[in-house]
Amino acid sequence: MALGLLLAAVVAVLYAAAIGFGALNQDEGWYLYAGRLVHEGRHPFRDFASTQGPVMAYLYSLAWPLVRVAGVAGGRLFTALLGSLTIALTAWLAYRMADDAGITDAEPRAADGAVAALLAAGLLGLNLYHVYFTSLVKTYGATGLLTVLGFCGLAGALRCSRHDGRAKRTFLLAALSAAAFGIAAGTRLSAGILLPSVWLPLAFACWRAHAAARRRLLPLLAGMLAGGTLTLAFVYGPFLLGSPEALVFGLLDYHAAREVGSTPVMLAYKAGFLLRLCTSYFPLLVIGALGLAGWLHQRRHGRAITPPPPSLSLLLGCGLAAVTLVHLAAPFPYDDYQVFIMPCAVLLAVPSVVRLLRRLPLTASGRLAVVAGTLVLMLAHSLSSPLLQTWLVDGRNRIWWPLKSRTALQGLREAASAVQALGGEAGGKLLLTQDTYLAVEAGWRVPDGMELGPFCFFPGLGDEEAARLHVLNETGYLDRIANGGADVAAFSDWGLAIRSPGILPVEANQMRRLEQALQAQYAPVMRIEGFGQGETPLRIMRRNPARGGTEASPSDMRN
Numbered sequence: 001m002a003l004g005l006l007l008a009a010v011v012a013v014l015y016a017a018a019i020g021f022g023a024l025n026q027d028e029g030w031y032l033y034a035g036r037l038v039h040e041g042r043h044p045f046r047d048f049a050s051t052q053g054p055v056m057a058y059l060y061s062l063a064w065p066l067v068r069v070a071g072v073a074g075g076r077l078f079t080a081l082l083g084s085l086t087i088a089l090t091a092w093l094a095y096r097m098a099d100d101a102g103i104t105d106a107e108p109r110a111a112d113g114a115v116a117a118l119l120a121a122g123l124l125g126l127n128l129y130h131v132y133f134t135s136l137v138k139t140y141g142a143t144g145l146l147t148v149l150g151f152c153g154l155a156g157a158l159r160c161s162r163h164d165g166r167a168k169r170t171f172l173l174a175a176l177s178a179a180a181f182g183i184a185a186g187t188r189l190s191a192g193i194l195l196p197s198v199w200l201p202l203a204f205a206c207w208r209a210h211a212a213a214r215r216r217l218l219p220l221l222a223g224m225l226a227g228g229t230l231t232l233a234f235v236y237g238p239f240l241l242g243s244p245e246a247l248v249f250g251l252l253d254y255h256a257a258r259e260v261g262s263t264p265v266m267l268a269y270k271a272g273f274l275l276r277l278c279t280s281y282f283p284l285l286v287i288g289a290l291g292l293a294g295w296l297h298q299r300r301h302g303r304a305i306t307p308p309p310p311s312l313s314l315l316l317g318c319g320l321a322a323v324t325l326v327h328l329a330a331p332f333p334y335d336d337y338q339v340f341i342m343p344c345a346v347l348l349a350v351p352s353v354v355r356l357l358r359r360l361p362l363t364a365s366g367r368l369a370v371v372a373g374t375l376v377l378m379l380a381h382s383l384s385s386p387l388l389q390t391w392l393v394d395g396r397n398r399i400w401w402p403l404k405s406r407t408a409l410q411g412l413r414e415a416a417s418a419v420q421a422l423g424g425e426a427g428g429k430l431l432l433t434q435d436t437y438l439a440v441e442a443g444w445r446v447p448d449g450m451e452l453g454p455f456c457f458f459p460g461l462g463d464e465e466a467a468r469l470h471v472l473n474e475t476g477y478l479d480r481i482a483n484g485g486a487d488v489a490a491f492s493d494w495g496l497a498i499r500s501p502g503i504l505p506v507e508a509n510q511m512r513r514l515e516q517a518l519q520a521q522y523a524p525v526m527r528i529e530g531f532g533q534g535e536t537p538l539r540i541m542r543r544n545p546a547r548g549g550t551e552a553s554p555s556d557m558r559n
Contacts, residue, residue, distance in 0.1 A: 003372060004118060010379065011125035015084060018128070018135040019076045021391040024408045024533045026494060028137035029436030030453045032067055032075045033446065035060030044250075045243040048451045049470040051250045052139055054239060055186040059142055071416070071441040073409055075137040082141035083134025087125045089148045090343040094120035096155060097312065097351045111364060115371055116354045122375045123287065123346045128382035129280040133339040139188040144340035146184035147191065151319075151344070153177030154198065155312050157220050167219040174223030182231030188340065189251050190326045195228045197322035198315050205310035217310075246469050257501035260331040273333040280335060283378045284345060291352030298355070313348060320344040332503070394530075408532070415490070415528055415538055416441035422488050422525060422542055432486035432522075434495040435532055447484040449476055454494040458501065459510060471500070474510060481517045487543045489522045493536035520544075 037048055038061035044050040050057060060067075066074035098116035124130050134141045157173035160166040178195060185192035199221070206217040239247045260266045278285055320341055327337040357367055382388075394404040406414070419431060419442045431444040436453035439446045449472045450456045458471045466473040472480065480486075496514045499506045506514075522541035531538035 003368065003375075004114075004121075007118060007121055007125065007375060011084070011087065011121070011131070014125065014128055014131045014382065015080045015135055017391075018132040019073060019080055020409065021407050022076070022132050022135060022387075023391060024072070024412060024437060025136050025138065026435070026437070026454050026533050028072055028075065029438070029440055030451055030455075031056060031060055031137045031139075032064075032072065032440045033436050033451055033453075035062075035064050035067070035075075036440070037451070039064040045239045045246040045470075047470070048448075049246065049250060049456070051254050051452070051455070052188055053186040053235065053251070055183055055235060056139055056142065056188075059187070060137070067440065068443065071409075072137070072412060072437055075440075076135050079137050079141040080135040082145050083131065084125075086134065086141070086145040086148050086343060087121055089145070089152060090124060090346060091117040091121040093148065093152055093155060094347055094350045097347060098354045111367075112354050112358060115357065115367060116350050118371050118375065119287065119350045119353065120343075120346050122378045123281075123284050123350070124343060126375060126378040126382055127281065127283065128385045128387055130339060130342060131382075132387055133336050138336075140336070140339040143184050143188040143191050144343060146180045146187060147194065147319075147340060148343050150177045150180035150184065150194065150198075151312070151316060151347070153180060154315060157223065158310070158312055161216045161220045164216065167216070170216070171219040171223035171226075174220045175227030178224040178227035179231040182228050182235060184340075185232065186235035189255070190323060190337065191340065193322045193326050194319050195224070197318045199224050199228070201315060201318050202310050249469050254501045255330070258331040259502040259504060266331070269331075270328055270333055273328065273335050273337075276335040277338055281342060281345070283381050284342070284349060287353050288345065288349035290356060291349045294356030294359075295352045313351070316344045316348050320348065408535075411528070411531055412437060412441050415531060415540070416443075418526060418528070418540055419444065419488055419490060422540065430484070430486040430488075432480065432484055432489035433491065435490060435492050435538070437532070438490055438538075447480040447486060450480065452500075454498050455500045455503075457496075457499060457506070459499055459506070474513070477514060478517050481514070481521055489518065489541040489543075490538060491518070491541075492532050492538045493534070494532070 034044060034048065034050060034057035038044070038057045042048060044054045044057045060075065060078070063075055063078035066078060068074075070077065094116040095113035098112040134144060153173050154177040157170050157177060160170040160173060178199075181191070181194045181198070184194060202217065202221055202224070206214050206221055209217060236247070260269065323341040324338065327333050330337070357370065360367075362370065391407070392403060394402045415438055419438065423429060423444070429442075429444045431439045431442065431446055432450075433439055433446060434450060434454045434456065436446060436451070449466075449470060452471065456471050457473075457477060458466060458469075459474050461469070461471070461473045463473065463475050466476050481489075496511055496518070497506055498504070499510075518541070521543060523544050524539060525542050526540045528538040528540070530536075
């Protein structure tokens with residue numbers, strides 16, 4: 001109990017550090033801005049563009065009152081609560097999986113469950129990389145929680161399906177499990193593979209089972225089919241009927257159109273994805289290797305525990321493999337894509353290690369010491385993470401490592417205060433920017449069509465198509481600069497730079513035209529160094545008086 005409380009306290013400290021010191025990410029801006037729009041009665045795809053499932057915007061609309069008070073930090077706090085709950089549920093499911101392992105010795109199996117829970121919570125909560133990406137306002141916190149909820153429901157359904165007379169309860173738990181997977185698919189598109197990757201092995205096991213076992217498995221299959229179908233229809237049905245073109249474009253065409261280059265470059269990206277993933281989750285890699293070695297040793301000696309088919313471990317493995325393959329197939333497979341599915345890897349690795357640890361000639365206090373030492377090593381891995389250095393150190397000056405004078409969030413707040421001061425009473429609270437998190441922090445709006453921030457510019461689209469899809473082509477961008485109604489503009493190096501959907505640099509001539517239009521309408525007021533994601537310069541401008549803006553006073557000018 002004491003070790004568990006200490007672990008929870010350390011995890012809370014790591015989450016607090018990730019919220020306060022973690023680097024900014026451009027996605028945080030447009031996700032939170034989408035939540036604001038939904039909170040005000042607008043809807044994704046129908047009223048503004050989105051490149052993920054609609055659940056994300058509706059979920060963060062619940063957090064908007066907190067964001068309105070605390071800015072981006074409020075959105076991170078909301079996400080961290082989701083991530084913390086995911087860790088707790090993963091630990092609980094690891095406890096149940098160890099308890100269900102079928103070990104029959106004199107010592108109570110609850111001790112094995114406690115070890116499993118501690119290891120599972122440590123592998124996620126003491127991993128600074130995992131903590132950071134489940135505190136950022138991205139899809140990983142919510143999708144991870146829904147994924148673990150789905151497997152919790154599935155574990156209950158599997159247990160019920162092994163007993164006669166529990167068909168209704170099996171059906172209900174299976175339906176709830178599939179509903180969680182379906183909502184996950186409505187939050188992050190790559191989670192959509194979870195339902196078929198879990199249901200198909202269940203169907204195969206049912207087909208191979210004898211008559212009595214098949215009768216018990218049929219309610220499980222039917223429940224998952226019903227729950228998944230109804231949930232997906234509820235989540236996506238209104239948008240398929242009301243905004244089919246924008247939905248297909250945002251969820252499929254946008255992601256499929258990304259360009260990667262030659263085959264060697266593509267292979268390098270995919271190798272980098274796997275190598276960075278191993279680096280970030282190295283303790284889990286070690287635990288998994290130990291568990292696999294222990295399981296193979298037991299199997300060679302006829303002592304391996306084989307749960308009745310279909311086992312939860314098999315389904316966890318199928319889900320993990322399917323999601324990983326989907327991410328590997330992406331043109332740019334970033335390693336953080338895997339964050340939401342990593343609880344499945346933990347649940348696969350931990351039970352085998354617990355069984356291996358149990359066979360060692362150790363007393364209960366000896367096992368506790370081994371677990372405590374393992375958790376300390378996990379924490380050491382986090383404290384040595386390059387992430388921590390990038391948050392605290394401002395590069396390298398010859399032989400010195402100067403500390404940063406402000407955190408990324410503090411820099412964002414300073415820029416937001418500068419924007420608010422320039423707006424004045426007649427500012428209209430409309431900010432021309434592709435750094436959407438700056439508008440969120442200031443409490444201002446962005447012009448229609450710029451909700452996706454740096455990914456809102458689609459120069460290959462025609463005028464009517466861009467308008468239908470709620471994004472900007474060059475004509476639309478020039479119109480927002482000239483006639484968007486924003487008295488204040490703010491551009492970091494992320495603005496006027498990315499050509500979607502290929503995620504390529506904007507062509508030089510096109511960038512020159514956009515920059516000239518911006519300079520014709522707005523006069524520079526200040527420049528802030530080291531702003532936002534990538535720590536690029538931020539230019540803050542005010543509309544020229546000749547163009548309808550107010551005169552900038554000398555006191556406004558600052559470098």
